[in-house]
Amino acid sequence: MAPIPAAARHLADQIPAATEQLRVDGACLLRGVVAPADLERVRAAVDALGTTDLADLSGLAGDTSVGRFRGGVDHWRVHPEFLAFATTGAVPAVTAAVLDSRRLWLYEDSVLVKDPGTPVATRWHTDDGYFHVEGARTATVWLALDPAPRASGSLRFARGSHRADTRYRPTLFVTDDPIPGTEGALPPALDHDDPDAFGWDLAPGDLTIHHARTLHAAGGNLGSTPRRALSIRYCGDDTVVAVKPGAPGKPGFDTVPPGTSVADAADHLGLPEAVLS
Numbered sequence: 001m002a003p004i005p006a007a008a009r010h011l012a013d014q015i016p017a018a019t020e021q022l023r024v025d026g027a028c029l030l031r032g033v034v035a036p037a038d039l040e041r042v043r044a045a046v047d048a049l050g051t052t053d054l055a056d057l058s059g060l061a062g063d064t065s066v067g068r069f070r071g072g073v074d075h076w077r078v079h080p081e082f083l084a085f086a087t088t089g090a091v092p093a094v095t096a097a098v099l100d101s102r103r104l105w106l107y108e109d110s111v112l113v114k115d116p117g118t119p120v121a122t123r124w125h126t127d128d129g130y131f132h133v134e135g136a137r138t139a140t141v142w143l144a145l146d147p148a149p150r151a152s153g154s155l156r157f158a159r160g161s162h163r164a165d166t167r168y169r170p171t172l173f174v175t176d177d178p179i180p181g182t183e184g185a186l187p188p189a190l191d192h193d194d195p196d197a198f199g200w201d202l203a204p205g206d207l208t209i210h211h212a213r214t215l216h217a218a219g220g221n222l223g224s225t226p227r228r229a230l231s232i233r234y235c236g237d238d239t240v241v242a243v244k245p246g247a248p249g250k251p252g253f254d255t256v257p258p259g260t261s262v263a264d265a266a267d268h269l270g271l272p273e274a275v276l277s
């Protein structure tokens with residue numbers, strides 16, 4: 001077992017059960033990971049993002065409601081506060097512990113805001129289809145910045161789906177249309193009430209971790225407050241480069257032989273390593 005970094009020791013009693021649930025079910029919950037003052041800094045950074053940072057995903061879904069779903073990716077490349085948050089402190093520390101990974105690299109981050117009243121759902125998908133990497137220790141952290149009960153659009157996961165052999169095509173995220181030129185099966189449109197669909201009501205500072213091959217989705221935000229989330233995608237000790245044809249590109253990945261370990265390629269790819277202390 002990798003040692004628990006000091007920044008995650010206050011979460012030590014939650015780590016064994018979370019590790020086991022991630023292994024068996026494909027997703028797990030950790031409560032109270034981010035302290036209120038740090039959370040406030042992240043919310044301020046999210047609120048400072050402009051229209052060049054966040055795309056109108058509601059528009060992509062053809063929705064005209066007043067409440068919008070907006071999202072962006074790779075904020076860390078432009079805004080140093082996102083880089084610092086994803087690579088230091090409790091979030092990477094607890095993620096490394098749960099993944100049992102001695103090292104961790106930031107693959108990308110993504111701000112996802114659902115205004116109150118947006119009916120736009122995040123469709124069932126796996127992150128694996130979008131990622132130009134793979135490996136059992138490749139995972140996504142979804143941090144709630146606001147109260148995120150299921151009715152406000154916290155994530156739903158398909159139990160055990162990460163253990164199936166099926167590889168899914170990436171879609172447009174808010175529709176089931178696949179990204180042209182990509183490979184794999186179409187993700188199923190599962191019922192959020194299916195007995196094998198699960199998830200949690202999150203408080204600000206709670207987070208979920210899911211395996212890159214776990215099918216997941218989220219409803220619209222039927223609540224009266226925003227649902228701001230920061231999703232951080234990490235590579236661990238066993239992650240290797242695996243470019244997915246047709247998926248949105250990442251700088252440098254097509255210059256690295258498939259199967260190269262991220263540990264060896266991270267400097268070339270410019271992927272920052274988390275400080276696990």
Ligand SMILES: O=C(O)CCC(=O)C(=O)O
Pocket residue numbers: 110112122127140142153216217218229231
């Ligand atoms: O926040 C959402 O609605 C979807 C997030 C998601 O699918 C992810 O971060 O992997």
